[in-house]
Amino acid sequence: MAEDCTHECGSCGVSGCGDRTMQGPLTLDANARSNIKHVIGIVSGKGGVGKSLVTSLLASEMQKRGCSVGILDADVTGPSIPKTFGINAPLTADADGVVPASTASGIKIMSTNLMLPKEDVPVAWRGPVVSNAIKQFYCETNWGDIDYLFVDMPPGTSDVLLTVFQSLPVDGIVTVSAPQELVAMIVGKAVNLAHSMNVELLGLVENMAYFVCDDCGKKHHIFGEPQGAAVAERYGIPAYATLPIDPAFARLCDAGRVEDYDVDGALNAIVAQLEKAAAN
Numbered sequence: 717m718a719e720d721c722t723h724e725c726g727s728c729g730v731s732g733c734g735d736r737t738m739q740g741p742l743t744l745d746a747n748a749r750s751n752i753k754h755v756i757g758i759v760s761g762k763g764g765v766g767k768s769l770v771t772s773l774l775a776s777e778m779q780k781r782g783c784s785v786g787i788l789d790a791d792v793t794g795p796s797i798p799k800t801f802g803i804n805a806p807l808t809a810d811a812d813g814v815v816p817a818s819t820a821s822g823i824k825i826m827s828t829n830l831m832l833p834k835e836d837v838p839v840a841w842r843g844p845v846v847s848n849a850i851k852q853f854y855c856e857t858n859w860g861d862i863d864y865l866f867v868d869m870p871p872g873t874s875d876v877l878l879t880v881f882q883s884l885p886v887d888g889i890v891t892v893s894a895p896q897e898l899v900a901m902i903v904g905k906a907v908n909l910a911h912s913m914n915v916e917l918l919g920l921v922e923n924m925a926y927f928v929c930d931d932c933g934k935k936h937h938i939f940g941e942p943q944g945a946a947v948a949e950r951y952g953i954p955a956y957a958t959l960p961i962d963p964a965f966a967r968l969c970d971a972g973r974v975e976d977y978d979v980d981g982a983l984n985a986i987v988a989q990l991e992k993a994a995a996n
């Protein structure tokens with residue numbers, strides 16, 4: 717321990733200190749067979765705003781553009797990714813590691829739900845167990861060659877989110893919001909957390925921004941005027957996209973066919989940032 721120790725272990729450079737209480741950032745290595753080029757976190761400050769939907773849509777969009785894509789479902793206690801892609805076969809493993817599930821279009825998926833005897837078995841695990849599960853999903857899965865690994869984060873700014881930022885080599889994050897001021901304020905918390913962890917902000921998706929009436933074709937702002945553009949500007953987020961309230965989302969997610977949804981260019985601004993991050 718240094719003589720002038722302030723007990724700020726997170727920022728202290730003294731190595732081998734026996735009194736260290738907090739581990740500094742220590743990025744984990746992926747499975748020896750994995751070649752993961754970019755890790756992208758999808759975060760929301762609040763639950764139920766459509767984070768998993770946006771993860772699924774972005775993954776599908778990049779896959780359709782010819783990239784090889786994986787999804788690590790880090791929402792360990794509330795996993796929904798396998799269901800939206802219609803996957804329920806249990807995981808297998810071989811000498812090279814855990815074999816991720818594969819969707820109809822070839823997106824590789826790793827999720828707690830693929831390890832449960834039945835999908836309605838609750839996952840009531842404490843934080844450290846959840847954190848370790850996420851680390852194992854990353855390290856022990858044989859992901860193969862992956863251009864983009866999307867990490868569907870748990871909602872909020874919990875210790876699990878910190879674990880992901882500290883242990884996985886996250887290149888950037890996309891935040892998801894719904895159009896209420898409260899949610900926008902909570903986006904700020906997620907964004908500031910990312911800043912403090914030196915993770916790049918790639919974009920903001922404002923989900924459920926409007927509803928297009930089948931009869932009159934007019935856009936209605938059911939949850940109030942969209943605020944994402946202003947929020948993106950306030951927090952220096954370089955890309956902003958909106959998604960409508962569309963019953964087709966729920967229908968396709970329930971049928972396990974989220975890949976069939978055509979976002980019709982709605983996520984282009986975010987995709988451009990992903991491609992830019994890959995080019996750097």
Ligand SMILES: Nc1ncnc2c1ncn2[C@@H]1O[C@H](COP(=O)(O)OP(=O)(O)OP(=O)(O)O)[C@@H](O)[C@H]1O
Pocket residue numbers: 760762763764765766767768769770791794796871923924959960961962963964965966969
């Ligand atoms: N734009 C939308 N239009 C219609 N339904 C939507 C839309 N976005 C999300 N949903 C539906 O709302 C539900 C919650 O979405 P989702 O699971 O993506 O949210 P989440 O933010 O990941 O939730 P959690 O915080 O619990 O992980 C799902 O049934 C989804 O199909």
